[in-house]
Amino acid sequence: MQAISLNLILEIWFHISKKRKRQFTFLIFCTLLSAILESLTVALIFPFIQALSDPNTLIDNQYVYSLNLFFNINNPNYFILPLTIILGSSSAFSGLINIFKIWFTEHLTALITSDISKECFKKVISQSYINFSKKNSSYFSSTIINEIRETQTVIFCTLRVISAFLLLFAVFATLLLLSFRLTIYSIFFVLVFYFFTGYFVNNSLLRNSRLITFSNKMLIKKLQESFGNIKDIILYSNQKNFLEDFSLIEKKLRNREAQNRFLGLFTKYLIESIGIIIISAITCYLLLDDSGNKNFAPILGVLAFGSLKVISPIQQIYNNWAFIKSREAGLKAVLEVLNLPIKRNIYKKQKLPFKNHDNNFIEIKNLQYRYSKNEKNILDIKNIKIKKGETIGIIGSTGSGKSTLIDLIMGLLIPNKGNIFVNGKDIFSSEKFLETWQKSISHVPQEIYLFDSSIKNNITCTSLKKEFQKDYFNEVLEIAMLKNFIASKEKNIETLIGERGSILSGGQRQRLGIARALYRNSEVLIFDEATSALDFKTESKIIKNINNFRKNLTIIMVAHRLNTLKNCDKVIKLDKGLIQTIFNKNEFNDLFSKGLI
Incomplete structure (x- = not known):
């Protein structure tokens, strides 16, 4: 393996736990034991063939002579049985060790890959919203699904390479003891053959590797676009275009994979043919070199058997x-995903900054935000102060900055200038404080993402029974007006709602999202067009239920329908990223009733 591949494998090694490294050490021990038994089997072939062809020649073998003295065997013919038993036992034990080694290699590969996959997923979901948004979701999906599978192959192949090296070394050492010169010639030829073959196919393998990884990501992206756009595909009869794009990527991917498999396997059949030629040449050499001496047969048998044991690991x-x-x-x-930094603890519970404090407030001062340095500000907020327990409405035309302001308040975006204070402390002053602030918030977007699971799991966001309150x-279901709907279902709260809530209406999905947010029991509730699919009567009832739910709950609502905001303590009107007006409750309702807003 070249340096770049070795460096990548070593980098993976540093991400493996100590437990897996101990298991790897045990695998190396099994491999060494297997290699010793394989070399013993090769070494026993020579005296075994001698015993079969001419038992009298065994007397000259120093190892057999020692065996003769130990067992007091006088007749050379009597060596055949013990040699057969020893050879058979060695081979059988070696076979059992190899079977266990293969199983354990697969098992350890699966464990290591599972650990890496879990760590990758942890790194991805622990990223900040900004960092996550910099990559297309298909990149992370492909890495965790496809590239992890490729990594599993790399880990398994690496373990097999190590095993093959140890076996090759043991068998090679044994063959050198039996016939030094012929072994050197044979091994030299085989190594030169594989070296030059590897040199010539290296660039093709690397090029195909990059194209396969790119194609996998493009396939995931194409699938996401197709499934997410399925209604338009059906309405516009656009199946052919999507199918052609998919087929083009798929064909290139499979062709590259086929090329790589061929480049990895073709040498086996070539070297086998060359091996027969070499054995034939050695036979001729021995016949000419040892003319009239029939003792070359055992050496030839050992080399033939040994070559199988050598060529196989090579x-x-x-x-x-x-x-x-x-x-x-x-x-x-x-590795790019594994090396992503984790700045937040996803397990440890933190004390929330907006809970059990006197004079709680959120304050925005001189806030500016733009997408890039070369663009103008899309948001420029001088001052907003929100007290704990207030309900704040935000209105404005499309593109006025409503959703951007919400994302900034939630800490998902970082302002270019200015501050957002919670109880006098900037939420961006530290990662820890930002994390605890975000845990104080429940967010209900216009498009609710629902799991392909039960109503209960979608609201609680967990399948663990011990966490179910x-x-x-039931109180949350009452507030979100889901009681009657759920009661009409045969499986009640265990009713499966399909992918993205496919069996639900738009209003039911939004009510489920509201219930999920309330179940978190957060201090701040943010609605971003969260009731747009509800009728006026249902919307008014739910808003009233929420206001009665907790007196100290702080609510921030973005809405296009102005009557949604009639119970707000303040209504902020944005225009082109600037605060045009801040209405108090009476001012807003008075102007709304007169149709002046």
Whole structure:
């Protein structure tokens, strides 16, 4: 393996837990034991063939002579049985060790890959909203699904390469003891063959590796676009265009994979043919070199048997090297995710900054935000102050900055200038404070993302029974006006709602999203067009229920329908990123009733 592949594998090694490294050490021990038994089997072939062809020649063998003294065997013919037993036992035990080694290699590969996959997913979901948004979701999806599978192949191939090296070394050492010169010639030829083959196919493997990784990401992206746009595809009869794009990517991907498999396997059949030629040449050499001496048969038998034992691990090394090279780009993608920093603790519970404090408030001062340095500000807010327990409405035309302001308040976007204070402390003053602030918030967007699971799991966002608060759950259903709907279902709260809530109406999905937000029991509730699919009567009832739900609940509502905001303590009107007006409750209702807003 070249340096770049080795460096990538070593980098993966540093991400493996100590427990897996101990298991790897045990695998190396099993491999060493297997290699010793394989070399013993090769070494026993020589005296075994001698015993079969001419037992009298065994007397000259120093190892057999020692065995003779130990067992007091006088007749050379009597050596055949013990040699057969020893050879058979060695071979059988070696076979059992190899079977266990293969199972344990697969098992350890699965465990390591599972650990890496979990760590990658943890890194992705622990990123900030800004960092996550910089990548297309298909990139992360492809890395965790496809590239992790490629990494699993790399790990398995690496373990097999190590095993093959140890076996090759043991068998090679044994063959050198039996016939030094012929072994050197044979091994030299085989190594030169594989070296030059690897040199010539290296660039093709790397090029295919990059194209395979890119194609996998494009396939995921194309699938997401197709499934997300399925209504328009059906209405516009656009299936052909999407199918052609998919087929083009798919064909290129499968062709590159086929090329890599061929480059990894073709040498096996070529070297087998060459091996027969070499054995034939050695036979001729022995006949000419030892004319009239029939003792070359055992040596030839050992070399023939040993060559199988040597060529097999060399082919295994080359084949696995080719697989590793062909998956190098995927391995890089996995390492890129593994090396992402985690700035927040996803397990530890923090004390919330907006809870159990006197004079709680949110204050925005001189806030500016733009997408890039070369663009003008899309938001420029001088001052907003929100007290705990207030309900604040935000209105404005499309593109006025409403959703951007909400994202800034939630800490999902970082302002270019200015501050957002909670109880006098800037939410961006530290990662820890930002994290605890975000845990104080429940957010209900216009488009609710629902799991393909039960109503209960979608509201609680968990399938763990021990975390289920039944009484509070029922209260939330009452507030969101879901009681009657759920009661009409045969499986009640265990009713499956389909992918993205496919069996629900738009209003039911929004009510489910509201119930989810309330179940979190947060201090701040943010609605971003969260009731747009509800009729006026249902919307008014739910808003009233929420206001009666908790007196100290702070609510921030973005809405296009102005009557949604009639119970707000303040209504902020934005225009082109600026605050045009801040109405108090009476001013807003008076102007609304007169149709002046």
